Amino acid sequence: MKNVVTLFKRELKGYFATPVAYVFIVVFLILVGGLTFKVGKWFDGGQANLQGFFTWHPWLYLFLIPAISMRLWAEERRQGTIELLFTLPVTMGQAVIAKFLAAWCFTGIALALTFPMWVSVNYLGDPDNGVILASYVGSFLMAGAYLAIGAFVSAWTKNQVIAFVISVSLCFVFILMGTDTVLDFFAGWVPNAVKEALASFSFLTHFQSIMKGVIDFRDLVFFGSLIACFLFMNAVAIELKKAD
């Protein structure tokens, strides 16, 4: 546990040691604001909620989270510091979890910095703050799932560009499974149960259900087990690839 904390602190400080962190946060805030106000026409809607804000999160994360996760292990392998790390008295599990938590915490900071949205909506109207809180929790959980996928992909390669492209593609699959286009495609000729199983693997399905204001146990289990599963595969991938 102590090692996890030490590694976590080093990782998190690492984000702020370079401009990467600031660039990421600024771009995230500009994009999320732009999409909400300009594209989503939040003011014109005249509704005191943040639906028009949270709707964009899965799509923003699709590109922004792989930009964070791509360097997680690829950089460590390219620099050779992975050899340093795993010859210290640190276990694989500690390293994988610490790195993931640091990245997750960083996205949490970026997400928290959207608080002016929450302030404005409370100033302008009388929103259901329970729904907003649930949506923030859901968004954070979804970010964790994207990150776990990205970390796993990053463990396979030394090349950050490859890590980015593959992470985006893989995350896209996890979004698409819940869209109407894909579900309509399957409608009619596959059993409903299969269709629902597919939809239940989608980030959209689970995030949208949380956005309604109810944090269902099933949604928690979905994101939690997805993260755990990809982190486990992450550890296996490092073990297999660290010799190259």
Add this chain to the structure above:
Amino acid sequence: MPPMIEIRNLTKRFGPFTAVDNVSFQVDRGEVLGFLGPNGAGKSTTMKMLTGFLHPTSGSAQVCGHDILEAPLEAKKVIGYLPEGAPLYPDMTPRTFLEFIAEVRGFSGAEKTRRVDDVIAKVNIANVASQRIETLSKGFKRRVGLAQAILHDPQVLVLDEPTDGLDPNQKHEVRNLIRAMAKEKVIVLSTHILEEVEAVCSRTIIIARGKVVIDCTPAELAARSRYHNAVTVSVAPDKANAARQGLAQLDGVQSIEDLPSKNGSTQFVLIPKPKRSIAVEVGQKVREARWEVDELRVENGRLDEVFRELTQTTSSN
């Protein structure tokens, strides 16, 4: 007491390629083991298995009685390791980096600060301790890497090419540091600089194609050279022929090899018969004949030649 390092039948295969092939050796306290071999011979792979980074395909490695596979954390605690190329986190400063290492090694508070200060002084990086590592020169980076390896005063020190890329002064400093630590530790270092072996090691292992080809002291290694105890003679050109003929007749001399002339005098090497020392007889002969000899030098043996012989005969098999 068991040996500090015990490697038994260590083998590592990458697909069809055998990088390390059934390597066994032991190292005891006070020994500085020089690990020699051509590039790609398996030196680094052996060290990576010894330090627990790579899993062997078969065989075992024990460090201070801890098996690196069964008790990896205990083993890693007693090892200090400088990986090849001294990898470091470029966005940290040497001080924050060393503090991080100290924390992972289980130090905190005043003890942590003391250890970090100590080691910064030891490797002489105080001037750059708050500069980002990516801005440092190669020599400084190597020293930060070394500092990281010795911070917890490990019983076993494994250094993969510790002086690679350093200038002669820096090499000298690093070697002094290694010598100073040699007594109470076990040090394994790999290098392809042969003088380094003579300068710091008490024992050498040459590895080629993944196999140990020789395990002996540097002096024994030099003694395998046909130039061991050879005598180089420089003499004025007009006396050269007489000297060459006279010295060739000496009992202990096996053959004579000509060298390019230097400062206007002719040079040649007298190669002794195996296990013979000819310095005395050559000296006497030179005095008796009254040749004007500019230089008379006894060679210790040429390690590079022995190295080539040992590693190339194996690779032609």
